[in-house]
Amino acid sequence: MIEKRNIPMATLLLGGAALVLFAAEKLRPLRRQTQDEPSRTFRNAAMGALSLTTVSMLEKPVLARLTRLVEERRLGIAQQLPVPALARDALxxxxxxxxxxxxxxxxxxxxxxxxxxxxHHVDLDLDTTTALRFHFVDMAVSVPWRALQVALAGASPRAVQAWQTFFFLSVLFHHSNLRLPEQLERRLAWLLTTPRMHGIHHSAARGETNSNWSSGISWWDRLHRTFRLDVPQQRIAIGVPGYRDPNELRLGPSLALPFGRQRSAWDAPMVIRAD
Structure with missing residues (x-):
């Protein structure tokens, strides 16, 4: 008899959110798309599948054991505080x-x-599928950092699950090409990373890329004075100057990119901004 396995609620939430954002950004686009579809979407989805598989194989088992150990032995910053568990989880x-x-x-x-x-940054457009376009080795090498985060923060299984759900929803949202009312987005940007914020970070102008590093809560950019919301989206050319050939964005070249001879991403002629 085949055992039935329920799909986790978080997975349903993330999948539903991705579909809603994907549809919404088509109806209310923030920036003009420049690449051919649906080939770009399929390419980014394939890279996303490799990345998510890597996370599932490497990160999930490591964090599952580590978070239990952190809570049982009261390791890390949050676990040292004499406050209720909910407050420790929030910190x-x-x-x-x-x-x-x-x-x-x-x-x-x-x-x-x-x-x-x-x-991730060579994509010449920015939308919800870019949120999936990470190299699977990029995901693999981030696992030790994530483990260090959990250990130092003192994150319980509850805190990690809540943050991971929030983080993935945020990544989908701020990579989206969804045009929100500008005043609403400016208010949201006091708390969350927004599409206009992240559009500036994906600019081919290096001074603009070196801003808006936050991936969830936007406070960190304000704290480090790296927050920007002063560049109109119509003036932004997405990508990096050294990689403007769409043929280099195909699946094979994208997967091989980190391992070949690198040319400078920034020492290239100035990119003409989008109209």
Whole structure:
């Protein structure tokens, strides 16, 4: 007899949110798309499938054991506080989110990590499918960092599950090409990373890319003075100057990109911004 397995509620939530955002951004696009569809969507989805498989195989079992150990032995910052478990979980949630801000900065600043993260940034458009376009090795090398985050923050299984659900929803949202009313988005940006914020981060102008590193809560950019919301989306050319050939964005070249000879992503002629 075949055993029935229920689909986790978090998986249903993420899948539903992805479909809603994917449909909404087609109805209310923030930026003009430049690449051919549906080939781009299929390509990004294939890369996303590889990345999610890597996370499932490597990160989930590590964090499942580690979070139990953290809670049982009261390890990490949050677990040291003489406060209710809910308060400890809330602090761990914030520390995990700040840790992702730091990791994101490192993926741009350290050449070895940038080789991998570049695969995400070379996409010439930005939408919900870009949220899936991460190299699977990029996901693999982030596992030790995630484990360090959990151990230092003192994150319980509850805190990690809550933060992971929030984080993946946030990644889908701020990568989306959804045009929200500008005043509403400016208010949201006091708390959350928004599509206009992240559009600036994906700009081919390096000074703009070096901003808006937050991936969930936007406070960290304000704290480090890296917050920007002053660039009109119509002026932004998505991508990096050194990789503008659409043929290089195909699945095979994208997977091979980190392991071949690298050319500078930024020492290239100025990219003409979108109309």
């Amino acid at each position: 761990a949630f914030l520390l995990l989110d700040y840790g992702i801000y730091v990791w994101h900065v490192l993926t741009h600043k350290l050449p070895a990590l940038w080789r991998l993260h570049l695969v």
